[in-house]
Amino acid sequence: MAAVAGRFLSSEAETAAAASGGVPDAPSVVVQVVATGATGRFYLVAENAGKDTFMHPEGQAVVLRGGGLVGTRGFGNDMMGGAVPPLSSILRDGARHRRVIEVLDGQDQITTWVFDCETARKGDEVLSALRQEFESTVFEETCTNDAFTFSNRYWRGRGGQVLQSLELASPALGYVAIVRI
Amino acid sequence: MNRLNTSIVALLAGVSVAQAEDWRPTYSLFGEVGLIEMPTADMAPDAEVAATIGGFSSQQRTTFTFQVTPRLSGSFRYSHIDDFWLPTLDEIYDRSFDLRYQLVEEGDVVPAIAVGLRDFIGTGLYTSEYIVATKGIGEDLRVTGGIGWGRLGTRDGFGNPFGLDVRPPNDFGVGGTLATDVLFRGDAAFFGGVEWQVNEDWGVKLEYSSDAYVDETSVGAIDQRSPVNVGVTYTPRPGYQLSASYLYGSEIAIGATIVLDPTTGAAPSGLESAPIPVAVRPGGALAAQSWDRSILPDTAIRDALTAVLAQEGVQVLGLELSDRRLRIRYENTRYRAEAQAAGRIARILTHATPWSIETFVLEPVQAGIPLASITLRRSDIEALENEPGAAQAIHDRAVIAAASGSEGLVPTENTRPSFGWGIAPYMELTIFDGDQPVRGDLGVELSARYEIRPNLVMEGAIRKRLIGNRDEIGSISPSTLPPVRRNAPYYAAEGDPGIEYLTLAWYGHPGANIYSRVTAGYLERMFGGVSTELLWKPVDSNLALGAELNYVMQRDYDMMLGFQDYDVVTGHLSAYYAFDNGFHAQVDLGRYLAGDWGATFSLDREFANGWRVGAYVTLTDVSYEDFGEGSFDKGIRVTVPFDWAFGQPSRREIETNLSSLTRDGGARLNVDGRLYDVVRDGHFFEYDDSWGRFWR
Numbered sequence: 082m083a084a085v086a087g088r089f090l091s092s093e094a095e096t097a098a099a100a101s102g103g104v105p106d107a108p109s110v111v112v113q114v115v116a117t118g119a120t121g122r123f124y125l126v127a128e129n130a131g132k133d134t135f136m137h138p139e140g141q142a143v144v145l146r147g148g149g150l151v152g153t154r155g156f157g158n159d160m161m162g163g164a165v166p167p168l169s170s171i172l173r174d175g176a177r178h179r180r181v182i183e184v185l186d187g188q189d190q191i192t193t194w195v196f197d198c199e200t201a202r203k204g205d206e207v208l209s210a211l212r213q214e215f216e217s218t219v220f221e222e223t224c225t226n227d228a229f230t231f232s233n234r235y236w237r238g239r240g241g242q243v244l245q246s247l248e249l250a251s252p253a254l255g256y257v258a259i260v261r262i
Numbered sequence: 263m264n265r266l267n268t269s270i271v272a273l274l275a276g277v278s279v280a281q282a283e284d285w286r287p288t289y290s291l292f293g294e295v296g297l298i299e300m301p302t303a304d305m306a307p308d309a310e311v312a313a314t315i316g317g318f319s320s321q322q323r324t325t326f327t328f329q330v331t332p333r334l335s336g337s338f339r340y341s342h343i344d345d346f347w348l349p350t351l352d353e354i355y356d357r358s359f360d361l362r363y364q365l366v367e368e369g370d371v372v373p374a375i376a377v378g379l380r381d382f383i384g385t386g387l388y389t390s391e392y393i394v395a396t397k398g399i400g401e402d403l404r405v406t407g408g409i410g411w412g413r414l415g416t417r418d419g420f421g422n423p424f425g426l427d428v429r430p431p432n433d434f435g436v437g438g439t440l441a442t443d444v445l446f447r448g449d450a451a452f453f454g455g456v457e458w459q460v461n462e463d464w465g466v467k468l469e470y471s472s473d474a475y476v477d478e479t480s481v482g483a484i485d486q487r488s489p490v491n492v493g494v495t496y497t498p499r500p501g502y503q504l505s506a507s508y509l510y511g512s513e514i515a516i517g518a519t520i521v522l523d524p525t526t527g528a529a530p531s532g533l534e535s536a537p538i539p540v541a542v543r544p545g546g547a548l549a550a551q552s553w554d555r556s557i558l559p560d561t562a563i564r565d566a567l568t569a570v571l572a573q574e575g576v577q578v579l580g581l582e583l584s585d586r587r588l589r590i591r592y593e594n595t596r597y598r599a600e601a602q603a604a605g606r607i608a609r610i611l612t613h614a615t616p617w618s619i620e621t622f623v624l625e626p627v628q629a630g631i632p633l634a635s636i637t638l639r640r641s642d643i644e645a646l647e648n649e650p651g652a653a654q655a656i657h658d659r660a661v662i663a664a665a666s667g668s669e670g671l672v673p674t675e676n677t678r679p680s681f682g683w684g685i686a687p688y689m690e691l692t693i694f695d696g697d698q699p700v701r702g703d704l705g706v707e708l709s710a711r712y713e714i715r716p717n718l719v720m721e722g723a724i725r726k727r728l729i730g731n732r733d734e735i736g737s738i739s740p741s742t743l744p745p746v747r748r749n750a751p752y753y754a755a756e757g758d759p760g761i762e763y764l765t766l767a768w769y770g771h772p773g774a775n776i777y778s779r780v781t782a783g784y785l786e787r788m789f790g791g792v793s794t795e796l797l798w799k800p801v802d803s804n805l806a807l808g809a810e811l812n813y814v815m816q817r818d819y820d821m822m823l824g825f826q827d828y829d830v831v832t833g834h835l836s837a838y839y840a841f842d843n844g845f846h847a848q849v850d851l852g853r854y855l856a857g858d859w860g861a862t863f864s865l866d867r868e869f870a871n872g873w874r875v876g877a878y879v880t881l882t883d884v885s886y887e888d889f890g891e892g893s894f895d896k897g898i899r900v901t902v903p904f905d906w907a908f909g910q911p912s913r914r915e916i917e918t919n920l921s922s923l924t925r926d927g928g929a930r931l932n933v934d935g936r937l938y939d940v941v942r943d944g945h946f947f948e949y950d951d952s953w954g955r956f957w958r
Binding site for chain 2: 126127128129130132134136139140141142144146151152154155156157158159161162163164181183184185186187188189190191193253
């Protein structure tokens with residue numbers, strides 16, 4: 082069955098309104114569910130041992146650890162738990178690592194997927210946003226297990242910070258884009 | 263932002279997580295996995311539920327099929343047959359049951375082999391047996407060949423291969439009994455066919471039918487010019503199938519199937535808001551042994567928790583606070599899985615309790631009865647949040663036991679009486695009754711509920727019909743039994759408006775592992791009186807035992823306050839057993855509403871997400887002749903949880919009984935709130951019992 086993504090803020094205007102009424106000073110990321118196009122700004126609401134929880138005013142959440150996606154909530158086909166080394170250590174050509182994604186199946190049981198991943202440098206790209214241009218280096222992380230293969234992408238800025246990424250949340254939800262600018 | 267998105271979306275073209283499509287079985291006009299009219303040895307995916315309407319000019323069949331286990335499927339069918347071949351009848355509506363078992367799974371060389379019974383406890387109109395083999399050739403072609411008996415042995419039949427040449431004629435009688443004396447007897451005949459999956463959406467079927475439609479042909483209801491049927495199937499999405507075929511050189515047939523997969527819902531992890539993140543205590547706080555109650559008094563904690571948990575649909579009933587431990591008794595009104603409610607409560611407790619409290623004891627309550635006790639360490643909640651394996655880990659570390667007593671608990675303000683009411687539309691269907699297959703009403707229901715205490719509840723409902731035809735009373739068949747259910751149409755006709763129920767229910771927990779219920783008033787639409795029940799169910803036991811004793815009087819047809827002069831003492835001893843593989847058995851022994859003695863046997867397959875599909879039979883000392891049509895009470899029932907269908911959290915579910923023949927024998931009182939269903943949800947002892955939702 083198709084992923085049923087949560088409806089959350091769909092326009093920049095709504096995002097701005099939520100931001101002005103909510104927690105304007107908190108660090109935030111913009112998250113888009115690629116399959117549905119649903120987009121919204123998520124604010125940092127909690128930190129627990131290096132895991133940062135960003136929430137949307139309407140209730141969805143993403144959890145990042147070392148910059149990488151390790152959890153989602155409220156999207157219907159969530160990543161219930163995840164493990165990946167900090168992005169700073171995997172974003173180099175030829176880096177190999179292991180990634181774990183946990184999802185909840187229709188029987189309320191946790192399914193654990195373990196992937197072997199390898200990162201490749203894909204060249205440079207200039208991102209345009211907020212009337213600025215950002216130079217970036219693009220990395221592709223390709224992860225494989227018996228069942229399937231997927232590829233996450235990361236745009237790393239000149240200062241070493243990840244500007245945006247495209248990461249698989251779960252097989253049913255698909256990719257989410259996380260913009261950190 | 264938009265420009266960034268463009269660059270993101272552009273690169274998705276090369277990325278895919280789709281997996282290859284497996285062979286998807288299709289359903290026949292008999293509503294089972296098969297060719298057009300002939301069966302195959304194929305099985306649907308485990309647990310698949312399919313509802314099919316199919317047929318041609320003179321026969322239409324509505325079939326419900328359930329893949330009971332990976333190798334066993336069962337079907338229940340309701341057919342309309344025109345130009346019926348008995349001179350006294352123009353048409354009939356007929357029920358039938360099928361079973362199919364796959365003896366051999368398909369291998370590289372070996373075909374799948376299955377044995378099946380069609381209409382083995384109906385009136386026998388479709389009664390047939392078969393052994394069939396099916397083999398895939400390549401990925402898109404499947405070839406089937408089989409041998410059939412009964413109806414499936416009527417074309418070019420040959421001598422019985424087992425030497426059982428004599429097949430006794432169908433003994434119609436009142437129908438509904440197991441036809442063991444005809445199985446695999448008499449002439450046999452070959453049938454077969456092929457199914458070709460042309461592409462993802464379209465398929466083609468070709469078959470040779472061994473059903474000669476002997477009786478139908480004799481009265482001219484069908485003109486069979488050829489044994490060959492050909493058809494196409496269209497499956498644009500996994501959820502439904504359409505088919506069209508040309509049968510026997512003379513008939514056009516169409517079919518439509520809706521396929522449901524109970525094992526996975528619209529949004530397995532739910533669309534509800536993310537739970538509040540865990541508040542982690544700073545390192546130095548872990549050593550705290552108490553807190554300053556002059557700054558943070560107990561009442562402030564109690565009030566804050568009550569208010570915050572109300573936002574989660576959790577009603578706090580009582581709280582016990584000590585320096586290092588908090589015990590909370592609550593009723594979860596929102597989440598189907600108590601484990602999910604427990605997880606969300608634990609997260610909130612990390613925000614709303616002093617740092618010195620290290621132990622959380624959670625006591626879920628339903629109907630005012632504390633059902634279990636889950637002891638969690640706060641440091642585990644802090645350490646496991648968002649970690650892989652967190653669901654299993656928290657289950658392993660939690661201590662789950664029976665609820666403890668009320669000593670030390672301070673009740674919250676919420677335990678004062680509460681009143682609620684509502685108006686909602688209702689729809690009611692009477693199926694398989696009398697000479698009309700379906701009667702229906704649409705109307706409004708006014709209901710009210712007054713909670714005097716959490717375990718003492720008065721509630722009632724009145725219904726008013728707006729449109730419908732259930733006020734027409736069809737034929738009520740004669741019987742020697744008291745009309746305890748047969749006269750249901752009079753209630754539908756005269757009880758408008760009528761009091762559906764008006765009861766006072768009191769729940770108790772009189773001893774360890776013992777639960778009690780007393781319900782008095784207008785218990786259901788046809789009976790009022792007193793219903794009492796005791797249940798023994800240890801928190802970690804697969805077995806439960808119950809006893810129910812009721813004294814009831816039959817209500818007046820106008821469904822107001824009066825009674826007729828029929829009264830009866832009815833009750834049962836019940837045993838419930840939850841097998842580890844998800845099957846669930848129940849046996850009830852006792853006296854039924856008509857004063858008959860007997861037993862009900864039920865077997866349900868239950869899914870952790872709340873789906874249930876099951877069947878039951880009731881056998882009592884009423885003879886088949888006295889029982890009337892169907893011979894004894896039997897049926898299929900399906901329960902679908904709301905959150906499976908809509909993805910939003912809910913404790914509601916839809917329950918459907920698929921063969922409710924309203925007869926008097928083996929009829930049970932319909933009292934609401936029987937203990938086993940109330941208690942068992944709170945006994946989520948095993949990790950399988952939805953602990954995967956703890957962190958959701």
